Amino acid sequence: MPAPRIGIRTDELPLYLTHATPHRGGGPRIVSFGGGHGLYAALRAFRLLTENLTAVVTVADDGGSSGRLREELGGLPPGDLRMALAALCDDGEWGRIWRDVIQHRFHSKGPLDQHSVGNLLISALWQLLGDPVEGLDWMARLLRAHGRVLPMSSVPLTIEADVELRPGGPTTVIRGQSLLASTPGRVGEVRLAPSGPPARQETIEAVAEAEVLNLGPGSWYTSVMPHLLVPDLAAAIIDSDALRCLTLNLPGAKAETADLSLVDHLESLHAHSPRLRFDYVLVDSEAAAAEPDLERIAGSLFEARLWTRPLVSRRPRQHDSLKLASCYRDMLLDAGISVDEQW
Template sequence: MTIHVTGQLPVTTRPRPRSSGTHPYDPSLRVTALGGGHGLYGTLSALRLIAGEITAVVTVADDGGSSGRIRQEMDVLPPGDLRMALSALCDDTDWGTTWRDVMQHRFRSKDGVDGTLDDHALGNLLIVALWELLGDPVAGLRWAGALLGARGQVLPMSTVPLVMSGTILSEESGALRHQVVHGQAALAEAGRNGRVSHIRLEPENAPACPEALEAIELADWVILGPGSWYTSVLPHLMLSEQRDALVNTPARRALVMNLTTETTETTGMNAEDHLEVLRTTAPGLALDVIIADPGSVRDHQSFEEASARLGARVLFSKVGAGSSGAVHDPLRLAVAFQEAFGTS
């Protein structure tokens, strides 16, 4: 790998993967994937097998764990989901797998010691160090990507940290109870006791990342999901500039459904309910295709009807990782993406 410096931003050159019979690689295919956490990690792991130009646009409302501590102490974007996306774009060479493991490594103090580095991921600290040195979150992520040999770029959805809040609906003594919860981590946890509703992002006029808007405009395909529906997927539709970009882009749009509807954020919701929440959050958004594992949808006809209201056809494809629980298999998801991209 060779790193050339142009101005202050690195440009990484590396050999392109050769096409294979199973997963033909298209170096000209431009895909922008939106999400956060493990869901986006799965999407990117699949896309790097088939697409030459990949951009990840990542939520920046996380306030739990290592990211939450860093955000509170240093007034920066939460780096955790950005780190996950960079790690997913590392290739399967010794260089890529080593740096992926380094970025994901978490510190643990010896027994009996409550260390200040406990539970911090090294990648989070590296990203924040680059931000402090360069004074630019996008430039910092590009330098981190160059170090890792990442097969694509990672961008924040906004250049300022966002705060998420929402209402939890629950039943108590036969009456409907409304509880307002602040913070992404608290919102996800509170969903265990009710149904998440009416989520909000603050500041309301937060700016979208200009580079992310450009990536949405120039993509051949834009991918939304999978992931925590209310805290990783829907936030991308709540930032006004980004929502408008998604509605108006000439790119085709795909949605990847979760493998299960029973999560802490979606208690009592079926697959069709997921689509209805998305439709009401962004009324002007049309989709081209929705990828769903057949085992995650109880009523296929009803789901197809709900998809049609978003303008989308449904591609039912086995994309789960078998015995690994509700996790998308990168190889199977790559096959599903190829089918979706090639037939729409």
């Protein structure tokens, strides 16, 4: 039985906790889709350009702390949602401390081992408030987050995919995000269970109000593509009048997309969502130079302009948020959209 809702009197709270979520300031209304470290990098970049930022996050994680809490409590997996909140934390002392707190994992020989503090806090709010979005909004208030975090669906989901484990071999159905993310082989069709899951109304409204929609970077089949498998959300993205951009991954991924070129990434996305179009496809300039067909494929499949800039951090090899912010800024200005730079 779920815990009863608690009443929260805003007149008894510190002033900063009574502010509406998300915080609204200058800059375009941007919605970025994904999960995990890829979405984290995109959000850290976008928050330098706008205060009107919404993260829409996958809810199919079934591994680690999130998987354990999902199995025990039956709600949405909190891990990717926590990562997005951490990316939006204020850069002042308050934000830095709370970012470290929610990202901290316990180390013990007991049942708390490897549980994230943020996952536990989010799960507690969900039990107390009875609503995932309200709980996330309260976490955002606590963190003084520069934006809002929303789940892509109102129910926990399971990802399954047809995988060719070896070239020319039989196809095997791999079920579960954590297993698919670590399984080598060629991924074919990706599905969600339950099929045709509902989207959160708040998420649909955020997409409808957006001036910019960004998909990626991130684990292609388990963080990026699932958003296009939620029917109402996919329709909202496809039918939106907002500027749409796709941020491609860096080469060198392991397991899930280890054998995929960036052209393969585009072709697999198009196969799952053939009506989807983008205005820009963003990619690291060195990676683009290594695939001369990338510009042609981006144009033919998505009617998109290829936008290349140096995006790689020196160590470790991942997207550099400052370089990514510069790339997004130039792209938005090229499209005639002004930004609220906070460099």
